[in-house]
Amino acid sequence: MSADFSAEAREAVYTAIARRRDVRHFRPGVELPAEVLERILGAAHLAPSVGYSQPWDFVLVRDRARRARIRQSFLRCREIEAERFSAERREKYLSLRLEGIEESSLNLCVTVDLRPTKEAILGTTVQPEALRWSACCAVQNLWLAARVEGVGVGWVSIVEPRVLRDELGLPPGVEPIAYLCVGYPVAFGARPLLEENGWRSRRPLASAVHDECYRAPLKQGDETP
Template sequence: MSSVAFSADFIGELDQLLRWRRDVRHFKQQAVPEPILQDLLHRASMAPSVGLSQPWRFIRVEDNDRRLAIHREFERCNRAAHAEFPARDAEEYARLKLSGLQDAPHHIAVFFVPEPAQGRGLGRRTMPQTVEWSTVMAIYNFWLAATARGIGVGWVSILDPVMTGQILDVDPDWEMMAYLCVGYPTSPSEMPELEKKNWAARHPDRSRWIYR
């Protein structure tokens, strides 16, 4: 058999998984069992990468002092972001819960190596950003695998990448891609939180082909 054929039931469940993958902000304190966290990392590492370079580096942030420093950095960046919005939007922005840093039992920072030796540069000469895109695919693998197991993931992007790298004392050549809050969600939902709060909604045109 040259390829795997998936059943209609599986395809339906995959569609459900895609719908229920959410950017989670509200977490239970319950820790995710260690074997499951290891399995999620394994699933993330199954992602495609340019030249098979696997440029991603997943970091478990477990030191309380580092977590506190990350939260302070988030608050600093969040205040600066809030100040840039017009008054009407700033009021709505202030009501949004934009991170689960204080609640999530697990913090996972994801960095990438801009010039990985692995892969020997294949596919990066004209588009070097492919190492970043490969890392995003690994994060998405992690996210879908977590969702399938009833585990929530929240991507905190309101952080300064350089400061985050310094707080975590990573290799200075690595670049930050994401800071993830991970844990069991308090209230799973099929609807994005930003849509619930009327901040934004999906645009139907983004689900249509553009023809040229």
């Protein structure tokens, strides 16, 4: 048994992980206190990174007009993505609430800096993509810290990176990793939203664990809930 954490502290960590949700419904007009945002960003900044590169930055987006333009990109992309599904699934897809860009307290873009450095970053010679994964670690730290603060986070991946680069003034070599809606939620669901509404079900852990070598996993039904 670890001497570093009490049983209550360990349980709190696992509880935060289990209760993290991708939030889409926010309480409009409820602002996020500066001290809460500072704690959440501080947790993100403590994430592990390849070669201690810390390749992330956090762009805070509050401007309503900018957020509205970014949402227009979401709407365009949603229409394109809808065409990938069968007619029945397309109808269900279009009924889903998949973002809270304008209702959330703020939007937050986590970026990754891929620009050349004077010295090679340790650990990236054969896996340079580890810089991107490091930025994803910052996203997850942020998400869990937000959850324990009672703050909801929603990851909007249905948006054009080109639009984000233009709207946020990202220089060449700095790429958006995650565009997040952040704010106080209407509620935290008992289960993940796409599980609650029957879009997908959770894979059993046993189907994701492989001894020594990868084996073909059990298939989920992609076309039926």
